[in-house]
Amino acid sequence: xxxxxTEYQKRIVKTKQRMVEKxxxxxxxxxxxxxxxxxxxxxxxxxxxxxxxxxDDEDQPIxxxxxxxTNGAKATSWLYHENLIPYPDDYVxxxxxxPMDFVADILKQIGQDKRAVGxxxxxxxxxxxxxxxxxxxxxxxxxxxATLLVNWIRLxxxxxxxxxxxxxxxxxxxxxxDGIGMINEGVRxxxxxxxxxxxxxxxxxxxxxxxxAIVPLLPSGEKTSTPHLTWTDDRYKKGDxxxxxxxGCYKRYHSPLARTVNIGQPSERLQSLSGIVVEGxxxxxxxxxxxxxxxEIEETWRKTIHKSGIVKESRLGYAMGLNYPPDWxxxxxxxxxxxxxxxxxxxxxxxxxxxxxxQYGFExxxxxxxxxxxxxxxxxxxxxxxxxxxxxxTNFN
Amino acid sequence: xxxxxTEYQKRIVKTKQRMVEKxxxxxxxxxxxxxxxxxxxxxxxxxxxxxxxxxDDEDQPIxxxxxxxTNGAKATSWLYHENLIPYPDDYVxxxxxxPMDFVADILKQIGQDKRAVGxxxxxxxxxxxxxxxxxxxxxxxxxxxATLLVNWIRLxxxxxxxxxxxxxxxxxxxxxxDGIGMINEGVRxxxxxxxxxxxxxxxxxxxxxxxxAIVPLLPSGEKTSTPHLTWTDDRYKKGDxxxxxxxGCYKRYHSPLARTVNIGQPSERLQSLSGIVVEGxxxxxxxxxxxxxxxEIEETWRKTIHKSGIVKESRLGYAMGLNYPPDWxxxxxxxxxxxxxxxxxxxxxxxxxxxxxxQYGFExxxxxxxxxxxxxxxxxxxxxxxxxxxxxxTNFN
Numbered sequence: 001x002x003x004x005x006t007e008y009q010k011r012i013v014k015t016k017q018r019m020v021e022k023x024x025x026x027x028x029x030x031x032x033x034x035x036x037x038x039x040x041x042x043x044x045x046x047x048x049x050x051x052x053x054x055x056d057d058e059d060q061p062i063x064x065x066x067x068x069x070t071n072g073a074k075a076t077s078w079l080y081h082e083n084l085i086p087y088p089d090d091y092v093x094x095x096x097x098x099p100m101d102f103v104a105d106i107l108k109q110i111g112q113d114k115r116a117v118g119x120x121x122x123x124x125x126x127x128x129x130x131x132x133x134x135x136x137x138x139x140x141x142x143x144x145x146a147t148l149l150v151n152w153i154r155l156x157x158x159x160x161x162x163x164x165x166x167x168x169x170x171x172x173x174x175x176x177x178d179g180i181g182m183i184n185e186g187v188r189x190x191x192x193x194x195x196x197x198x199x200x201x202x203x204x205x206x207x208x209x210x211x212x213a214i215v216p217l218l219p220s221g222e223k224t225s226t227p228h229l230t231w232t233d234d235r236y237k238k239g240d241x242x243x244x245x246x247x248g249c250y251k252r253y254h255s256p257l258a259r260t261v262n263i264g265q266p267s268e269r270l271q272s273l274s275g276i277v278v279e280g281x282x283x284x285x286x287x288x289x290x291x292x293x294x295x296e297i298e299e300t301w302r303k304t305i306h307k308s309g310i311v312k313e314s315r316l317g318y319a320m321g322l323n324y325p326p327d328w329x330x331x332x333x334x335x336x337x338x339x340x341x342x343x344x345x346x347x348x349x350x351x352x353x354x355x356x357x358x359q360y361g362f363e364x365x366x367x368x369x370x371x372x373x374x375x376x377x378x379x380x381x382x383x384x385x386x387x388x389x390x391x392x393x394t395n396f397n
Numbered sequence: 398x399x400x401x402x403t404e405y406q407k408r409i410v411k412t413k414q415r416m417v418e419k420x421x422x423x424x425x426x427x428x429x430x431x432x433x434x435x436x437x438x439x440x441x442x443x444x445x446x447x448x449x450x451x452x453d454d455e456d457q458p459i460x461x462x463x464x465x466x467t468n469g470a471k472a473t474s475w476l477y478h479e480n481l482i483p484y485p486d487d488y489v490x491x492x493x494x495x496p497m498d499f500v501a502d503i504l505k506q507i508g509q510d511k512r513a514v515g516x517x518x519x520x521x522x523x524x525x526x527x528x529x530x531x532x533x534x535x536x537x538x539x540x541x542x543a544t545l546l547v548n549w550i551r552l553x554x555x556x557x558x559x560x561x562x563x564x565x566x567x568x569x570x571x572x573x574x575d576g577i578g579m580i581n582e583g584v585r586x587x588x589x590x591x592x593x594x595x596x597x598x599x600x601x602x603x604x605x606x607x608x609x610a611i612v613p614l615l616p617s618g619e620k621t622s623t624p625h626l627t628w629t630d631d632r633y634k635k636g637d638x639x640x641x642x643x644x645g646c647y648k649r650y651h652s653p654l655a656r657t658v659n660i661g662q663p664s665e666r667l668q669s670l671s672g673i674v675v676e677g678x679x680x681x682x683x684x685x686x687x688x689x690x691x692x693e694i695e696e697t698w699r700k701t702i703h704k705s706g707i708v709k710e711s712r713l714g715y716a717m718g719l720n721y722p723p724d725w726x727x728x729x730x731x732x733x734x735x736x737x738x739x740x741x742x743x744x745x746x747x748x749x750x751x752x753x754x755x756q757y758g759f760e761x762x763x764x765x766x767x768x769x770x771x772x773x774x775x776x777x778x779x780x781x782x783x784x785x786x787x788x789x790x791t792n793f794n
Contacts, residue, residue, distance in 0.1 A: 043625040044611055047521075047724035068711050068753055071623035072616075089711035090735075093728045098519075121526040122495075124444075128528035129519035129544065147526065190605025194598035201591035201628075208587025208630030214441055215608045226468035228440040231598075233605030314465050314486035325722040327444035331490045338487075356465055 003040065003160055005078050011038055012061070014153045015054055024118035024144050026107070027054040028134075029061075030126040032324040034150040036252055039063060039079055043072040046125055046324060048092050049099035055112060064103055066092060100130045104137025113138050118146030124326065151332050155319055157346045161253060162369060165321060165348060168255035169367065169378035171209045171248030175199040176257055176379075179216070179246070180386055183261050185238045189231040193218055196246055203250070212247040212254060213328040219243050224260070224361040227354055238264045241385075243363045245352075247328055253321055254328040255378045256350045258365035261386040273310070273362045274385035277353050280305040281364055281383060284316070284351060288368065288375040294339035301353060310355060317351040320367070343370045348378075400437065400557055402475050408435055409458070411550045412451055421515035421541050423504070424451040425531075426458075427523040429721040431547040433649055436460060436476055440469040443522055443721060445489055446496035452509060461500055463489060497527045501534025510535050515543030521723065548729050552716055554743045558650060559766060562718060562745060565652035566764065566775035568606045568645030572596040573654055573776075576613070576643070577783055580658050582635045586628035590615055593643055600647070609644040609651060610725040616640050621657070621758040624751055635661045638782075640760045642749075644725055650718055651725040652775045653747045655762035658783040670707070670759045671782035674750050677702040678761055678780060681713070681748060685765065685772040691736035698750060707752060714748040717764070740767045745775075 015038065019027055029052040035041050038061055039052055050065035060083050063073050067086035074081055087102040107113045117138065120126050135143065157165070179196040196216045203209035219229040220242040227245065236242065240263050247256035262270065283304040284297050298316050305312075317335035320328050328350075333341035335351060352365035362385065366377040412435065416424055426449040432438050435458055436449055447462035457480050460470050464483035471478055484499040504510045514535065517523050532540065554562070576593045593613045600606035616626040617639040624642065633639065637660045644653035659667060680701040681694050695713050702709075714732035717725050725747075730738035732748060749762035759782065763774040 042627075043623070044614060044627060044723070045625040047611070047726070066711075068624055068751075071753065071755075072620075072626050075620055075623065075626065090733070092712065093715070093726070093731060119525065121529065122524045124521045124524065126525050127519045127521065128516065128523050128525050129542075131525035131528070132518065145526075188605055191599050194595045194606075197594040197598050198591045201594050202588050203630065208585055208628070209591075211612045211627065214444070217441060223468075223472055226440070226466060226472065228442040228466055229469050229472065230439075230441060230608065231605070233600065314463075315489065318490070326441070329444075329490070334490060336487070354465075356468065358468075 007158060007160065008038065008040060008078050011153065012054065015150055016056060018149050018153065019054070019056055019118065022118065022144060022146065022149065023116055024146055025056045025115040026112050027118040027146055027149070028103070028120070029054065029150060030120050030130070031123045031150070032125060033154070033252070033322050034120070037150060037154055037322060039077040041073050041077040042252065043069055043076065045069040045072065049125070049130065051103060064106065098129065098133045100133035101137055104134055107138060114140040115142070116144055117141045118144045118149065120147050121145045122147045148332055151330050154322060154330055155332050155347055156344055157321060157348055161321060162346060164250045164253035165255050165367070165369070165378055167207055167250040168248040168253050171200060171203050171250065172246065172255050172257045173379045173381060174204070175246055175248060176244060176259055176381060179244050180259065180261055183236060183242055183263065184388055185263055186235050188233050188235050189218055189220060190233045193231040200246070200248060207250065210249040210252055212249040213323045213325045214247065216244065216246040222359050225356050225359055227356060227361070227363065236263055241266065241270060241360065243361060245363060245365070252323065254323060255367045256320065256328060256365065257367060257379050257381070258352055258354065258363035259381065259386060260362045260364065261388055263388050266385060266387060267360070270360055270362060271385060273355060274364070276305050276308040276310055277355055277362050278364055278383045281351065281353050281366065285366065285368070285375060285377065288343065288370065289373060290343050290345055290370055292343055294333050294335045294341045294343070295337055297335045298337055312353060312355060316353050317349050319347065320350045321348050345370055345372050404555060404557065405435065405437060405475050408550065409451065412547055413453060415546050415550065416451070416453055416515065419515065419541060419543065419546065420513055421543055422453045422512040423509050424515040424543055424546070425500070425517070426451065426547060427517050427527070428520045428547070429522060430551070430649070430719050431517070434547060434551055434719060436474040438470050438474040439649065440466055440473065442466040442469065446522070446527065448500060461503065495526065495530045497530035498534055501531055504535060511537040512539070513541055514538040515541045515546065517544050518542045519544045545729055548727050551718060551727055552729050552744055553741055554718060554745055558718060559743060561647045561650035562652050562764070562766070562775055564604055564647040565645040565650050568597060568600050568647065569643065569652050569654045570776045570778055571601070572643055572645060573641060573656055573778060576641050577656065577658055580633060580639055580660065581785055582660055583632050585630050585632050586615055586617060587630045590628040597643070597645060604647065607646040607648055609646040610720045610722045611644065613641065613643040619756050622753050622756055623758070624753060624760065633660055638663065638667060638757065640758060642760060642762070649720065651720060652764045653717065653725055653762065654764060654776050654778070655749055655751065655760040656778065656783060657759045657761065658785055660785050663782060663784060664757070667757055667759060668782060670752060671761070673702050673705045673707055674752055674759050675761055675780045678748065678750050678763065682763065682765070682772060682774065685740065685767065686770060687740050687742055687767055689740055691730050691732045691738045691740070692734055694732045694748070695734055709750060709752060713750050714746050716744065717747045718745050742767055742769050
């Protein structure tokens with residue numbers, strides 16, 4: 001099960017169609033997920049500037065990266081070796097030379113400096129300085145915003161991509177069960193995180209895991225009032241609740257999942273919140289199908305939980321799949337008011353109705369695929385608050 | 398052992414001194430490591446736009462972030478709660494609203510919009526779009542480049558920071574030994590990576606580990622010709638060499654380390670390369686002391702290995718310590734030709750003389766602290782190529 005050159009070439013064709021629609025002739029890709037999507041390139045080198053250049057009338061993209069990463073591009077991408085252009089190491093984190101000066105020089109050398117150049121304006125790996133140096137180096141280019149141009153193509157997955165995400169789901173189910181299985185009074189948070197990491201990476205006997213784009217998020221106790229804390233080396237206390245948000249990852253494709261656990265009997269307010277959130281989540285899963293808009297899912301959620309008086313201010317979910325740190329989300333469609341994206345088969349979302357109140361919170365989520373007639377979740381684990389009593393957990397295994 | 402408010406206040410004072418030197422009145426910090434350094438804020442929320450604002454005549458910085466992360470800022474930072482300003486969720490990954498529009502509005506409201514505003518132009522988390530929106534929203538501000546302003550302050554560590562890095566070193570020694578101990582013919586790469594992750598996060602009985610800013614890098618076989626590949630689920634073969642580059646992390650402070658292993662008897666060329674690199678590394682460790690320049694270390698390296706005919710094109714090391722993905726390096730001083738930074742006590746570097754040739758490579762590195770009279774490495778493990786014979790490894794344990 002691997003992605004052949006044909007799949008990459010189809011992606012290039014789709015990218016060029018979008019370029020034509022946007023009036024872009026030369027596309028500069030700095031998002032590592034988009035670089036991987038179009039070239040297969042996979043390495044932890046995105047901490048230095050690097051780029052993939054798609055030119056409207058060239059068959060293959062050009063990869064520009066640090067010299068020592070060129071053999072990595074040879075090993076992982078489908079590109080001809082002559083399309084890999086290394087820059088010397090004195091461009092790395094220097095205050096006198098910038099890698100975008102090198103990129104501008106290459107574009108001049110190959111006669112692409114007077115064209116309509118698309119750049120990913122709001123991508124982590126395209127800094128303000130990158131844009132400033134390119135503008136200085138390419139005074140005759142016309143710059144256009146190409147933010148999310150490739151991300152929107154990624155929205156609908158191929159069957160191979162779905163298979164990757166199913167493998168990621170097998171991993172996340174195991175990791176979630178291992179994490180929940182271990183959480184108990186007196187156990188250190190870091191030991192639970194370590195167990196989860198081990199399962200995420202070792203994967204199954206049939207296939208290994210890749211590193212997820214976000215580490216396990218494990219707020220506990222009062223810190224469940226906020227979603228993005230990681231872990232400490234504190235020990236869990238009786239009565240603590242713990243939110244687990246984590247993903248399985250296979251060949252950079254993710255399947256995220258969130259669940260909430262309580263050590264011992266939960267408060268009434270938390271149990272009530274669990275019921276409300278899971279009811280809302282289930283109502284959404286029942287109505288998701290091709291042809292509806294993302295905002296209709298949010299409407300269903302809102303109407304379902306209305307009677308509880310709880311209002312969720314933040315978005316309910318987002319498109320996800322292939323990615324690198326710091327995010328597994330694709331930054332395209334969001335499940336929220338005003339998002340008119342129409343669902344189509346093989347779109348994949350993380351539906352995550354988390355509620356964070358002043359002193360406590362609850363999360364239960366599902367990663368899902370839109371099917372021909374509805375939707376299916378990638379994982380299948382019970383959604384309600386898990387209650388751990390001593391060494392036993394109820395309503396889970 | 399924790400950082401008190403006094404240490405944060407000293408950091409703010411130093412930051413304001415640099416601001417005066419650079420003619421900056423309002424400093425916008427988007428680097429998550431710099432945000433943590435000045436405020437203590439720690440959460441995996443840097444995948445959305447967020448910021449710390451240091452104003453020349455205000456005692457405390459202002460934190461601006463996503464609404465749901467405000468409780469995380471309350472839990473982890475030393476800032477007064479009234480200095481935490483949340484933005485609504487419809488600013489998140491939206492094509493109509495940008496978080497920097499919100500930031501510009503706040504700066505106007507508090508009368509800071511007509512001042513000299515410093516921005517971290519070449520930071521991952523300050524995109525081209527961030528700068529464009531700020532310029533639109535603050536037409537009367539004078540923008541100045543504040544890239545690395547805080548990073549340069551981070552270069553010299555306090556005694557508490559050194560203690561954190563020593564704990565990180567205890568973790569990386571264990572993780573390296575566990576990884577090397579497990580590498581053998583027939584073992585899957587992902588299972589070794591999983592074991593390393595487990596040790597990195599579980600830490601020791603006395604203290605747990607934090608997630609390193611870079612995952613374990615584990616190229617094997619011919620892929621040792623390049624440094625930044627991660628792992629696959631392939632099984633190691635007899636004769637394979639494996640490079641391990643990984644860090645221990647404690648409260649976001651890193652201690653990185655690289656070693657190389659061969660399964661069975663190594664080739665003569667690899668054994669020879671190991672000897673050359675370790676000789677060069679040792680020569681550098683012998684001469685590092687306060688008062689010399691970074692480029693002198695590179696000169697020592699170059700002269701020591703000159704006779705071998707091997708030339709290292711890439712830099713020999715870099716300042717490191719506190720950080721978040723995607724890099725544990727601080728992006729300030731580099732150990733390379735032309736870097737005039739003068740060493741001072743409690744500067745900390747990763748000295749990593751990796752050599753990557755066409756079909757093979759070798760890495761041995763040390764994280765080190767400049768002392769009053771010389772330097773000391775954080776970890777203490779043998780540096781030569783580790784030869785694994787069956788279940789036994791020689792010259793290591």
